Amino acid sequence: MTGKNFALLKVLGEIGWSQSDLARAVNAVMGSGYISRSTVSEWTNHARIPRDPLPTVVTHVLSEAAGRELLIDTVWQGKAPKSQLWVPALDGMCVGWQHADMLSSLRGWLDGREAVLDFDHRTFLPMQGDSLTEPVWSYVESTSFPVSPIEYHHDGKRDGRMVSRSMAHIAAQMLQQMRRLDDAEGASLENLRFVHRYALSIADSIDSGEAADSTVLRELLDLWMQLCQLAGWMAYDAQQHGLAQRYWCTGLHAARSLGDRDYGAYIVTLLARQAVHRSRVDEAARLITGATVAAKAGPPMLRAFVESIRIQVEALAGNSYGMDSAAESAMELAEDSEAPDTKPRWLYWFTAARTRVHHGQALVTLYDRAAHPAKHRLELAARLLAPNSLLDDAFFPREAAYNRVWLAQSQVRRGDVPTALRTARSILEDGVVRSPRCVSQLHRLDSELNHYATKGNLDQVREFHGRLQNLVAQRRVA
16 A cells, blocks of 8 residues: 555544554553554555454544544545454444343344453444443433333243243342452453353343243343343453443343333443543533433432542542532432432442542542642542551452552652552552452552652652562463
């Protein structure tokens, strides 16, 4: 190929990226050293078309940077095919909200069974902008209309296979054990694969008409909905954001079929939380507004959870007033006299203490985003985070480790690097829970320590960096 790829050059110019910036972004997805700056130069200056899946991956990372969906035909001038293995998170999912659409989304998982989590099969690329928020808002708006009855068919059972009420009850107990697995260990690839395969077995029973009666069918659908939420959360914790989005949007289909508006609001809030984690300000704002609409008639503790994520959304936007208002609202709802008695079972993990944690994390975020950052807010952040950062937490050790990183980040911003190092070193000890999300936050802390390091503590900062690198290397080998 000869000549320049002016379309690619134009996008790079719009987002202010150099060729090296694009190479780094692609390597963040594909792996360190996958391409070099000279590779990008071949694309831009000589219009070379890279091998699959790079055209799709490059278009994806540029879309994320631009904040809008770019077309592969535009970026590559119609000369590169779409990858069949690297696909958008919601690829092929129905936009309708009837029960038939739910079954279609369920079958989409079964069609790709055994393929989704293996490295040489489908990888789901996270959605951004309208391509994510519009389907979610479509769900929110659909909840204003009555739910169509779920039709139960007695035929279609395979070889006499049947799921009885007792079996459905045992399956629900299994779900609770899987939640505890996530609470204790976090989302390693092995744990995620285990939950994923169990979810597919439930989906298969629904699709094959194995429910003994209509009651069992609804119980299986409810189980599928909750498994979609759990698998999505674990994918989020594993930093597989496209997979998380796909599972959560599938869960919205199930919530709509069951008419479970509260659970749907729960999932939309998790999507907003993911957008905050990915620093997608506009998406987070639209998603948390959708969650507020969906949860408006829900129990106090659900609305408290929505408001607690709004705290983080407002902080990400640099809005201190909005953050303070959301924090006050969240605490009022969490401490409502009716909250304990009306709290949904699936929200077992959320308490007023979690609201304080989200507030503490938000204060750290706000310090970087506010026009006039105030250090006294970092002292408040430390007070809110510290009680929930104890590594001997018997119930939620993964979250305790994650909160501890945020605590160290608040200390770094106050200029107290020695204390931050003492706080963070314990997370690197053997046996401490380390989810990929927690490791990602540790990398952020590592960068911040380097930024604030002085001659007096530079050696300790370098030691921390080395230990973190060893931890990451060991996890890769494992």
